Amino acid sequence: MHAIVITQPGGPEVLSWQEVPDPVPGPGEVLIDIVASAVNRADVLQRQGLYNPPPGATQVPGLECSGVIAAVGEGVDGLRVGDEVCALLAGGGYAEKVVVPWQQVMPVPKGVPLVEAAALPEVTCTVWSMVFMAARLRRGETLLVHGGASGIGTMAIQLAKAFGAHTVVTVGSAEKAERCLALGADEVINYREEDFAEKVKADVILDIIGGKYLPRNVDALNIGGRLIIIGLQGGTRGELHIGKLLTKRASIHAAGLRGRPVEEKGAIVRSVVENVWPLVESGAVQPVIYARVPIDQAAWAHQMLESGGHVGKILLAR
Numbered sequence: 014m015h016a017i018v019i020t021q022p023g024g025p026e027v028l029s030w031q032e033v034p035d036p037v038p039g040p041g042e043v044l045i046d047i048v049a050s051a052v053n054r055a056d057v058l059q060r061q062g063l064y065n066p067p068p069g070a071t072q073v074p075g076l077e078c079s080g081v082i083a084a085v086g087e088g089v090d091g092l093r094v095g096d097e098v099c100a101l102l103a104g105g106g107y108a109e110k111v112v113v114p115w116q117q118v119m120p121v122p123k124g125v126p127l128v129e130a131a132a133l134p135e136v137t138c139t140v141w142s143m144v145f146m147a148a149r150l151r152r153g154e155t156l157l158v159h160g161g162a163s164g165i166g167t168m169a170i171q172l173a174k175a176f177g178a179h180t181v182v183t184v185g186s187a188e189k190a191e192r193c194l195a196l197g198a199d200e201v202i203n204y205r206e207e208d209f210a211e212k213v214k215a216d217v218i219l220d221i222i223g224g225k226y227l228p229r230n231v232d233a234l235n236i237g238g239r240l241i242i243i244g245l246q247g248g249t250r251g252e253l254h255i256g257k258l259l260t261k262r263a264s265i266h267a268a269g270l271r272g273r274p275v276e277e278k279g280a281i282v283r284s285v286v287e288n289v290w291p292l293v294e295s296g297a298v299q300p301v302i303y304a305r306v307p308i309d310q311a312a313w314a315h316q317m318l319e320s321g322g323h324v325g326k327i328l329l330a331r
């Protein structure tokens with residue numbers, strides 16, 4: 014098969030579409046003929062040599078895909094050759110084929126084209142597991158989402174709205190603000206012009222900045238607030254005022270999805286299919302797709318992501 018190989022750490026130009034050995038499904042795994050994948054910010058870090066795949070995972074980038082099951086390994090029940098699926102991957106999505114544990118495979122929500130389903134696994138599993146399973150966002154609470162126009166942000170806005178939360182997002186431009194409001198955000202803060210900590214008190218904060226925002230995120234928490242850090246675009250270190258956290262009886266949780274054991278990912282995937290797929294099938298939540306790039310031109314897709322003009326997901330389609 015062909016796959017994108019990272020020839021050496023570097024810029025988008027190190028992504029090369031090459032012939033590599035076909036993956037073979039082992040016990041408990043399925044082989045998917047990939048129809049589409051999608052770009053995540055983590056793929057850029059991996060390309061730059063700053064984010065290694067977890068032990069045992071392929072070096073081929075790509076954390077999600079949609080496609081058709083081509084083979085099933087021993088001990089896989091309920092999935093058959095020919096099924097149209099999408100999947101949460103530990104890697105390997107930028108390719109013609111991928112093997113994945115059956116627990117990380119999901120049906121394509123009814124009404125969603127197979128290609129577009131590739132935009133769903135990473136953002137739905139991340140937002141659902143962090144905001145709803147970990148932070149237990151409740152109806153009527155306020156959610157602050159940093160980077161509202163990101164792949165993650167566009168899903169967080171829609172899910173929070175569907176579950177009756179008040180959503181405030183930060184963005185870096187007026188155009189992105191418009192898009193977030195259209196997706197259902199209740200308030201938008203342009204972080205280049207205003208300090209979010211002076212504008213909002215939130216019960217849950219979904220943060221992708223990390224160190225640089227830590228003090229102000231704590232300031233922006235309500236009593237009993239939960240700060241969930243999933244990205245470190247503003248660095249890994251920040252100063253924490255423990256006194257403020259204590260007074261607010263607040264908590265901070267930082268977590269990644271990619272390195273978790275298969276059983277844990279499987280539990281998240283099942284919960285997403287149970288709780289999020291009905292919303293996708295009703296049209297209340299939709300994949301937000303900015304562009305569709307041929308998979309062998311992943312370098313172009315990375316340039317697009319890094320230039321920062323996108324809203325939502327960039328698909329890699331075959």
Ligand SMILES: NC(=O)c1ccc[n+]([C@@H]2O[C@H](COP(=O)([O-])OP(=O)(O)OC[C@H]3O[C@@H](n4cnc5c(N)ncnc54)[C@H](OP(=O)(O)O)[C@@H]3O)[C@@H](O)[C@H]2O)c1
Binds near residue numbers: 053055164204243
């Ligand atoms: N922990 C996990 O398991 C997990 C899973 C998926 C994603 N993530 C993380 O979530 C983040 C988003 O991922 P993605 O793939 O959706 O990326 P993406 O679409 O490239 O989005 C990155 C976003 O960061 C925003 N941003 C940059 N500087 C900002 C600032 N100072 N304040 C607020 N927003 C800022 C940009 O918005 P503007 O142009 O408006 O500035 C952009 O929308 C990444 O950090 C990624 O690593 C973590």
